[in-house]
Amino acid sequence: MIDRLIEKIKEKNNPTVAGLDPKLDYVPEEMKAAAFKEYGENFTGAAQAILAFNKTLIDALYDIVPAVKPQAAYYEMYGIEGLKCMKETIEYAKSKGMYVILDGKRGDIGATSEAYAKAYLGQTEIAGHSEAAFDADCLTVNPYLGTDGIKPFTDQCIKNQKGIFVLVKTSNKSSGELQDMKTGNKFIYEHMADLVKDWGSELIGTYGYSSVGAVVGATYPEQAEALRERMPHTYFLVPGYGAQGGKAEDVAKSFNRDGLGAIVNASRSIMCAYQKNGGTLGDAARQEAIRMRDDILSALKG
Amino acid sequence: MIDRLIEKIKEKNNPTVAGLDPKLDYVPEEMKAAAFKEYGENFTGAAQAILAFNKTLIDALYDIVPAVKPQAAYYEMYGIEGLKCMKETIEYAKSKGMYVILDGKRGDIGATSEAYAKAYLGQTEIAGHSEAAFDADCLTVNPYLGTDGIKPFTDQCIKNQKGIFVLVKTSNKSSGELQDMKTGNKFIYEHMADLVKDWGSELIGTYGYSSVGAVVGATYPEQAEALRERMPHTYFLVPGYGAQGGKAEDVAKSFNRDGLGAIVNASRSIMCAYQKNGGTLGDAARQEAIRMRDDILSALKG
Numbered sequence: 001m002i003d004r005l006i007e008k009i010k011e012k013n014n015p016t017v018a019g020l021d022p023k024l025d026y027v028p029e030e031m032k033a034a035a036f037k038e039y040g041e042n043f044t045g046a047a048q049a050i051l052a053f054n055k056t057l058i059d060a061l062y063d064i065v066p067a068v069k070p071q072a073a074y075y076e077m078y079g080i081e082g083l084k085c086m087k088e089t090i091e092y093a094k095s096k097g098m099y100v101i102l103d104g105k106r107g108d109i110g111a112t113s114e115a116y117a118k119a120y121l122g123q124t125e126i127a128g129h130s131e132a133a134f135d136a137d138c139l140t141v142n143p144y145l146g147t148d149g150i151k152p153f154t155d156q157c158i159k160n161q162k163g164i165f166v167l168v169k170t171s172n173k174s175s176g177e178l179q180d181m182k183t184g185n186k187f188i189y190e191h192m193a194d195l196v197k198d199w200g201s202e203l204i205g206t207y208g209y210s211s212v213g214a215v216v217g218a219t220y221p222e223q224a225e226a227l228r229e230r231m232p233h234t235y236f237l238v239p240g241y242g243a244q245g246g247k248a249e250d251v252a253k254s255f256n257r258d259g260l261g262a263i264v265n266a267s268r269s270i271m272c273a274y275q276k277n278g279g280t281l282g283d284a285a286r287q288e289a290i291r292m293r294d295d296i297l298s299a300l301k302g
Numbered sequence: 303m304i305d306r307l308i309e310k311i312k313e314k315n316n317p318t319v320a321g322l323d324p325k326l327d328y329v330p331e332e333m334k335a336a337a338f339k340e341y342g343e344n345f346t347g348a349a350q351a352i353l354a355f356n357k358t359l360i361d362a363l364y365d366i367v368p369a370v371k372p373q374a375a376y377y378e379m380y381g382i383e384g385l386k387c388m389k390e391t392i393e394y395a396k397s398k399g400m401y402v403i404l405d406g407k408r409g410d411i412g413a414t415s416e417a418y419a420k421a422y423l424g425q426t427e428i429a430g431h432s433e434a435a436f437d438a439d440c441l442t443v444n445p446y447l448g449t450d451g452i453k454p455f456t457d458q459c460i461k462n463q464k465g466i467f468v469l470v471k472t473s474n475k476s477s478g479e480l481q482d483m484k485t486g487n488k489f490i491y492e493h494m495a496d497l498v499k500d501w502g503s504e505l506i507g508t509y510g511y512s513s514v515g516a517v518v519g520a521t522y523p524e525q526a527e528a529l530r531e532r533m534p535h536t537y538f539l540v541p542g543y544g545a546q547g548g549k550a551e552d553v554a555k556s557f558n559r560d561g562l563g564a565i566v567n568a569s570r571s572i573m574c575a576y577q578k579n580g581g582t583l584g585d586a587a588r589q590e591a592i593r594m595r596d597d598i599l600s601a602l603k604g
Contacts, residue, residue: 020414022427023412023415024427026400032429037430041428041431042428042431042433043433043435044427045428045429046428059533071410071414073408073414073415073418073421074414076417076421076422076435076436077417077418077420077421077426077435078420078426078435079421079433079435079436080382080385080386080389082435083385084382085380087381105408105409105410105444106375106407107444108373109472109473109474109541110474111323111378112323112373112375113375115323115375115376115378115379116375116379118379119375119378119379120378124345124348124379124380124381125326126326126344126345126348127334127338127343127347129343129344131344131345131381132321133345133378133379133380133381133384134360134378137532142409142444142446143446143480144408144444144445144446144469144472144481145472145474145477145480146474146476146477146478146479146480146481147468147476147479147558148475148476149474149476155360165448167447170411170446170447171411171473172412172447172448172451173450174448174449174450174451175447176448176449177447177448177449177491177497178445178446178448178493178494178497179448179475180487181485181490181493182486183483183485183490188480188483190390192480193482195479195480247559268558269373289405292533
């Protein structure tokens with residue numbers, strides 16, 4: 001449910017999300033050494049180092065940042081141990097009151113999307129009862145397969161008060177190869193935007209926004225501006241601020257006049273602030289999160 | 303490397319792959335009861351039931367079917383235990399000489415696709431050495447983000463003799479919402495086909511086929527025929543035969559005159575053959591796999 005995210009954004013006056021895409025290189029040496037010493041120089045040690053890293057970041061951020069966005073790939077690459085770390089990271093962030101957007105970009109034909117939707121936003125039935133596998137608040141979803149690959153996710157959103165962000169215009173350099181193709185009088189990203197609007201039309205919450213959001217990269221501010229107008233009730237998840245090159249005035253275009261409508265992600269600039277600016281992992285991340293918040297809030301006032 | 307798949311297809315004279323998308327409902331009652339009794343009515347019990355189910359199918363099929371295709375969603379829905387089952391299924395199938403196509407439809411921006419590529423087709427570095435997380439032979443990939451989301455996968459294909467199948471025209475009902483849009487004088491699926499051809503042009507193997515393949519649904523035989531002509535050096539992974547409605551004469555359109563060029567998937571019709579036709583799980587699956595093979599081979603002769 002997008003309402004829960006919006007409440008946390010309002011409460012903290014901070015429309016940003018901290019991405020948890022933890023490469024082992026980002027983890028402080030002493031934290032890695034401690035985990036390797038206790039668990040070995042293997043997937044278990046690596047996953048435990050990353051878990052300690054994530055918990056330190058969450059502890060440093062949870063009272064000022066409304067949400068975290070773990071990127072599934074960076075956990076899957078450490079196998080089962082990495083996925084345990086992802087699950088514990090989700091649980092830990094939720095226990096601290098943060099909203100968890102799992103960045104998995106899942107999507108498949110209907111029956112398979114249903115399995116993904118249960119895995120990340122719902123429950124799986126076993127012999128007459130149900131258990132949650134990963135239980136995030138929200139999941140990123142890939143729309144290449146169309147409506148029947150999306151509906152199982154929106155069903156779980158309705159059933160369990162969850163949300164999804166559907167890829168519309170991504171932040172990467174080659175996003176235009178497909179997304180900027182023109183079809184009739186629309187670009188593909190506009191066509192997808194119209195589909196996303198439609199998929200979310202029955203899930204509008206208290207603040208006028210749908211639980212079916214859109215991923216709109218900060219690196220394409222003109223497209224973001226056009227999309228903002230095209231889909232006024234759609235919340236945007238905005239990657240690409242900071243390390244990828246998006247600036248505060250760029251991401252400002254993804255917001256509505258109510259100061260809502262977008263949540264901006266930064267990953268590397270927060271996770272690696274201590275490497276760049278010195279200080280402890282937690283303190284440096286917190287300072288960078290505050291700087292980012294203020295940077296964006298001041299662009300929104302302008 | 304597509305060569306390894308082609309060799310197995312030739313050796314068994316069988317251009318099919320058995321999909322392992324195991325719902326708990328598909329597992330024979332006594333197999334479920336045994337796993338629940340030993341491990342509890344929980345994710346562990348469910349995952350163990352599914353592992354026993356998969357092993358029985360692999361034992362029944364490995365000498366006549368060249369490949370299996372586990373669908374990641376059906377393992378992720380059982381959490382960590384489900385993923386352990388997926389990993390063990392991959393290892394077991396490989397130990398029996400089968401080629402493993404992991405159906406995960408991953409895809410993201412470059413840095414993140416690199417993490418996915420390492421997770422499924424490569425190795426992850428830890429403190430100066432490397433380990434493989436899931437180590438499939440091949441992965442399905444979603445192209446919505448364009449070239450920079452694909453290149454990390456092709457890099458791993460080159461490095462580790464692996465393969466990918468990129469979504470081009472999917473088998474589901476709503477695939478046309480995006481894929482059949484017309485842009486200039488091409489449909490989007492044709493535009494994607496041209497990109498896939500390009501991505502695979504440096505990875506052509508001994509038999510004239512690239513390790514960058516395409517997913518082309520059996521349910522759209524006209525498009526498959528046009529795509530076959532458009533991308534002669536691209537191997538097709540063809541879902542949609544059987545339960546989804548695709549017939550042997552439909553899938554025949556995805557093959558080249560050399561009898562190669564496509565591998566046809568069936569999941570439910572093989573996994574659930576014992577429910578429909580009686581007999582044991584293994585025997586019924588084997589009979590259905592033989593029937594499917596002969597059905598397709600005879601359509602290829604026609």
